[in-house]
Amino acid sequence: MGASNNGFSVIGKPLPKPDAVSKVTGRAIYADDMLPARTLHCRILRSPHPHARIVSIDTSAARRMPGVQAVITGADLPIKFGILPVTQDERALEHEKVRYVGDPIAAVAAVDEEIAASACDAISVEYEVLEPVMSIDEALVETKDERIQDYGGPNNIHKLVALEFGDVDAGFARADHTREDVFFFQGNTHLPMEQHSAVATFVDGRVTLWSSTQVVHYVHRALAKVLELPMNRIRVIGAAHGGGFGGKTDPFAHEIIVSKLAMLTGRPVKCTLTREEVFYAHRGRHPVLMWVRTGVTKDGRITAMHFRSALDGGAYGSYGVASTFYTGALQTVTYDIPAYRFEGCRVFTNKPPCGPKRGHGTPQPRFALELHLEKIAHDIGLDPVELKQRNFVKPMTRTVNWLRVTSCGLEECTERVLNASGFRKREKKRGHGMGFAISSYLSGAGTAIYWNDMPHSEVQIKVDRGGVTAYCGAMDIGQGSDSVLAAIVAEELGIQPADVRLVTADTDTTPIDLGSYSSRVTFMAGNAAIQAARKMREMLVEAAAAKMGAPVEAVAVGGGRIGDFSFEDASILAEARFGTLTSAGSYTPPKIAGPYKGSGVGPSPAYSYSACVVDLDADPRTGLVHLNKVWIAHDVGRAINPLLVEGQVEGSVYMGLGEALMEEQEFRKGLHKWPSMLEYKSPTFLDMPEVETFIVETVDPEGPYGAKEAGQGPLLPVIPAVSSAVFDALGVWIDEIPVTPEKIVEALRRKEKGEAARFGPARFPSIPYPACIKVEPPAKELDRAAPASI
Amino acid sequence: MREVDRHVVALEVNGEHAELLLPVHKTLLEVLREDMQLTGTKHGCELGECGTCTVLVDGKPELSCLLLPVQIEGRAITTIEGMAKGSDLHPLQQAFAELGAAQCGYCTPGILLAAKSLLESDPQPTRDGIREALAGNLCRCTGYSKILDAVELAGDRMMSSPPRGVAQSAGGDEEL
Numbered sequence: 001m002g003a004s005n006n007g008f009s010v011i012g013k014p015l016p017k018p019d020a021v022s023k024v025t026g027r028a029i030y031a032d033d034m035l036p037a038r039t040l041h042c043r044i045l046r047s048p049h050p051h052a053r054i055v056s057i058d059t060s061a062a063r064r065m066p067g068v069q070a071v072i073t074g075a076d077l078p079i080k081f082g083i084l085p086v087t088q089d090e091r092a093l094e095h096e097k098v099r100y101v102g103d104p105i106a107a108v109a110a111v112d113e114e115i116a117a118s119a120c121d122a123i124s125v126e127y128e129v130l131e132p133v134m135s136i137d138e139a140l141v142e143t144k145d146e147r148i149q150d151y152g153g154p155n156n157i158h159k160l161v162a163l164e165f166g167d168v169d170a171g172f173a174r175a176d177h178t179r180e181d182v183f184f185f186q187g188n189t190h191l192p193m194e195q196h197s198a199v200a201t202f203v204d205g206r207v208t209l210w211s212s213t214q215v216v217h218y219v220h221r222a223l224a225k226v227l228e229l230p231m232n233r234i235r236v237i238g239a240a241h242g243g244g245f246g247g248k249t250d251p252f253a254h255e256i257i258v259s260k261l262a263m264l265t266g267r268p269v270k271c272t273l274t275r276e277e278v279f280y281a282h283r284g285r286h287p288v289l290m291w292v293r294t295g296v297t298k299d300g301r302i303t304a305m306h307f308r309s310a311l312d313g314g315a316y317g318s319y320g321v322a323s324t325f326y327t328g329a330l331q332t333v334t335y336d337i338p339a340y341r342f343e344g345c346r347v348f349t350n351k352p353p354c355g356p357k358r359g360h361g362t363p364q365p366r367f368a369l370e371l372h373l374e375k376i377a378h379d380i381g382l383d384p385v386e387l388k389q390r391n392f393v394k395p396m397t398r399t400v401n402w403l404r405v406t407s408c409g410l411e412e413c414t415e416r417v418l419n420a421s422g423f424r425k426r427e428k429k430r431g432h433g434m435g436f437a438i439s440s441y442l443s444g445a446g447t448a449i450y451w452n453d454m455p456h457s458e459v460q461i462k463v464d465r466g467g468v469t470a471y472c473g474a475m476d477i478g479q480g481s482d483s484v485l486a487a488i489v490a491e492e493l494g495i496q497p498a499d500v501r502l503v504t505a506d507t508d509t510t511p512i513d514l515g516s517y518s519s520r521v522t523f524m525a526g527n528a529a530i531q532a533a534r535k536m537r538e539m540l541v542e543a544a545a546a547k548m549g550a551p552v553e554a555v556a557v558g559g560g561r562i563g564d565f566s567f568e569d570a571s572i573l574a575e576a577r578f579g580t581l582t583s584a585g586s587y588t589p590p591k592i593a594g595p596y597k598g599s600g601v602g603p604s605p606a607y608s609y610s611a612c613v614v615d616l617d618a619d620p621r622t623g624l625v626h627l628n629k630v631w632i633a634h635d636v637g638r639a640i641n642p643l644l645v646e647g648q649v650e651g652s653v654y655m656g657l658g659e660a661l662m663e664e665q666e667f668r669k670g671l672h673k674w675p676s677m678l679e680y681k682s683p684t685f686l687d688m689p690e691v692e693t694f695i696v697e698t699v700d701p702e703g704p705y706g707a708k709e710a711g712q713g714p715l716l717p718v719i720p721a722v723s724s725a726v727f728d729a730l731g732v733w734i735d736e737i738p739v740t741p742e743k744i745v746e747a748l749r750r751k752e753k754g755e756a757a758r759f760g761p762a763r764f765p766s767i768p769y770p771a772c773i774k775v776e777p778p779a780k781e782l783d784r785a786a787p788a789s790i
Numbered sequence: 791m792r793e794v795d796r797h798v799v800a801l802e803v804n805g806e807h808a809e810l811l812l813p814v815h816k817t818l819l820e821v822l823r824e825d826m827q828l829t830g831t832k833h834g835c836e837l838g839e840c841g842t843c844t845v846l847v848d849g850k851p852e853l854s855c856l857l858l859p860v861q862i863e864g865r866a867i868t869t870i871e872g873m874a875k876g877s878d879l880h881p882l883q884q885a886f887a888e889l890g891a892a893q894c895g896y897c898t899p900g901i902l903l904a905a906k907s908l909l910e911s912d913p914q915p916t917r918d919g920i921r922e923a924l925a926g927n928l929c930r931c932t933g934y935s936k937i938l939d940a941v942e943l944a945g946d947r948m949m950s951s952p953p954r955g956v957a958q959s960a961g962g963d964e965e966l
């Protein structure tokens with residue numbers, strides 16, 4: 001709803017995806033659908049212990065089994081890797097120590113999967129079992145046995161961060177009211193429908209890997225490092241993708257393992273994780289404990305905020321350092337906080353590693369912040385919506401932690417959902433409630449994962465007598481990045497998206513795009529595509545103008561025509577005039593990070609904004625919640641394809657509702673309690689309410705045609721809105737996600753007994769944060785003439 | 791090699807007959823994908839928990855990961871590959887494509903087949919009726935909204951036009 005296509009012929013149109021037919025006919029080829037001739041099947045032996053030293057591994061019986069072609073262990077792949085340069089702490093196979101149940105130890109390639117599995121069973125491993133560390137509290141103190149990792153510290157602390165922007169003490173001193181709250185957000189996982197899968201071949205000295213990954217470029221780098229091959233000997237291709245949500249954004253052990261096994265056997269090797277293994281691969285939402293203190297004036301203006309987070313990271317680094325910063329970064333992008341202190345801590349535990357899930361590190365603090373501000377509003381007798389609105393950030397400003405806000409549709413998003421839902425006029429009735437929340441998210445991280453000055457996205461276009469082809473490393477994971485590329489190239493060249501052939505996510509044939517994470521693809525690959533397409537258009541126009549004997553300004557582009565010529569004839573003229581017709585474009589985000597260590601996490605060339613109202617019934621006897629309806633407004637800058645934007649928004653709402661009400665990972669004695677789709681509860685058709693979506697367009701100055709992200713931001717406000725609606729219905733605060741019936745009933749019981757009417761953590765642990773790095777805030781107003789300059 | 795008990799099984803899939811020599815414990819899902827190259831049938835759990843592997847057996851949705859071929863010898867099996875007639879999409883496929891009901895597309899084959907079975911028994915289901923019929927099929931991408939819209943649209947079109955063999959061109963064939 002509400003998207004425009006003023007002056008455009010393709011942009012703004014609700015077009016189906018270029019691969020829609022292959023997806024509805026079962027013809028899209030996902031990684032596990034590939035079975036090259038003579039493929040060997042790989043199974044991985046995984047640790048049954050959460051924490052243990054490996055004393056010995058005996059693979060001799062497995063090697064002797066008929067049908068087994070190769071068995072490898074950590075000794076064959078000793079080089080460590082990891083997504084972040086600062087935490088290269090993983091091995092494809094561990095041969096010294098295992099750190100969670102599911103840690104890979106050995107791998108077998110055999111003629112069929114059953115033989116490979118039996119051979120794994122035949123491998124004997126001797127362990128020296130160590131004391132596992134299973135919670136934030138346990139990780140903060142000294143344990144009986146050794147630490148999980150040999151870096152970080154003290155104890156099992158991985159990372160500590162302490163930053164202060166502006167004078168926080170002075171801010172609290174000038175507050176009329178201050179309040180502290182503690183919140184907990186339980187961990188959960190992506191649960192993509194497709195189990196991770198990878199197939200590798202080794203032909204003519206070159207490895208080719210097809211994988212269900214979101215990041216072909218990062219997998220390419222990791223393979224080169226661990227296999228000790230130059231990058232030009234490795235090709236990584238993104239197969240049709242069965243869903244990621246951040247869960248396929250790390251280089252994974254199985255991708256490296258099949259490549260190595262293909263090199264050893266000279267045959268194609270495939271590994272598809274079982275669903276249980278997908279739970280162990282994880283990299284999902286960090287469980288986060290949070291403490292927040294905020295000062296406000298009596299009219300509700302924030303004077304200072306102090307936010308602390310403690311993240312349960314699982315056994316390895318993954319994206320964890322970035323996740324830690326993200327729990328503190330974006331609070332300031334929605335509310336004007338004049339003085340802000342953030343202290344963050346990530347710990348290692350003996351669980352599958354956590355990493356980036358949709359919203360990466362920001363749903364947890366968003367949940368805490370939205371509820372905390374509501375409580376403050378109740379304290380000072382102000383309408384919570386009013387208090388939030390009084391503190392909304394304004395467009396074209398810079399936050400206290402140096403984040404640059406350009407377009408900002410917060411006000412409009414808020415009005416849209418409040419009006420449509422009748423929130424302000426809602427009837428007060430026990431058992432029925434409505435909740436409201438807002439949020440913001442990045443349109444791509446402003447800095448790359450590994451430090452470099454190169455573009456973040458690159459697009460090439462080739463035009464010849466056979467048509468138009470666009471090449472880009474971007475990976476379509478179902479969100480529709482291929483559609484965006486085709487739409488942009490078509491718009492600029494005056495043709496239809498169906499006339500654009502796409503070659504994407506193939507490290508041999510496409511220029512680099514960093515991957516489908518941090519909601520970066522539309523913004524970055526989109527800008528690169530515009531640049532490449534405009535260069536191509538110039539050549540076509542120049543050739544047409546020369547033939548017409550007219551100035552270039554007289555050559556109209558559109559409707560499949562370039563001036564007096566059909567597109568094809570114009571391309572023939574241009575090819576005759578210029579030779580091979582190729583063009584390239586790239587996008588490098590502006591250097592907008594603040595002048596302090598740690599400023600690399602949080603900056604984005606633009607922020608999306610969302611507002612949400614949830615309407616639900618909550619039964620005071622059973623604690624059961626029934627969702628009635630969700631209204632969501634999302635400031636996407638401009639909807640390049642409103643159909644796909646709606647799809648991203650609705651999918652985000654769904655995932656947010658799942659996290660809010662049911663999705664959680666728990667562990668018992670080191671074991672994942674629910675590593676199956678039946679027991680890990682996620683919303684079905686029956687759980688999902690109707691969703692009314694409003695697309696708000698603020699036309700960002702730097703986005704492609706003004707576009708910003710849509711894939712992650714709309715998840716964020718849903719979660720606090722659910723908890724807030726439960727308070728509206730029953731008068732109890734559920735300060736812990738997920739909001740389960742047990743917690744609601746327990747909070748009501750406490751309320752009845754005259755205790756605090758809430759369910760949630762009682763305390764925040766004592767953490768040895770270092771002294772804060774003090775950072776001077778920037779000037780608040782942006783220079784409108786040159787917003788990129790800092 | 792180990793001793794594996796093998797049987798000759800005659801299957802009828804998408805109207806084609808095939809005789810296969812199969813280990814008895816191999817599931818229909820595995821046989822379709824590995825022995826018959828019908829990889830349009832997907833899997834998300836292989837334990838009967840997600841609905842992704844849904845196929846039709848005599849027109850009714852069944853989980854292929856829980857079926858053994860010997861159980862369904864002689865019965866008509868339909869997979870996603872049998873849903874379009876040549877290049878003519880089934881109205882459900884057309885509607886899913888047009889409305890963006892397939893994002894990653896991984897759950898799509900199973901959902902399309904379950905929806906096909908629904909529309910055949912109830913051509914104008916209510917929205918809640920669709921929810922009920924598809925409740926065993928998980929989708930992580932779409933939030934289900936566009937799937938419901940697409941099933942409704944297909945149902946409407948099938949009521950108002952001859953169901954089969956007619957090119958479905960409403961709304962954007964050129965873009966597909």
Ligand code: FES
Nearest residue numbers: 836839840841855
């Ligand atoms: S694969 Fe059959 S139900 Fe999940």
Ligand code: FES
Nearest residue numbers: 893894929930931
């Ligand atoms: S479209 Fe991706 S799981 Fe349904």
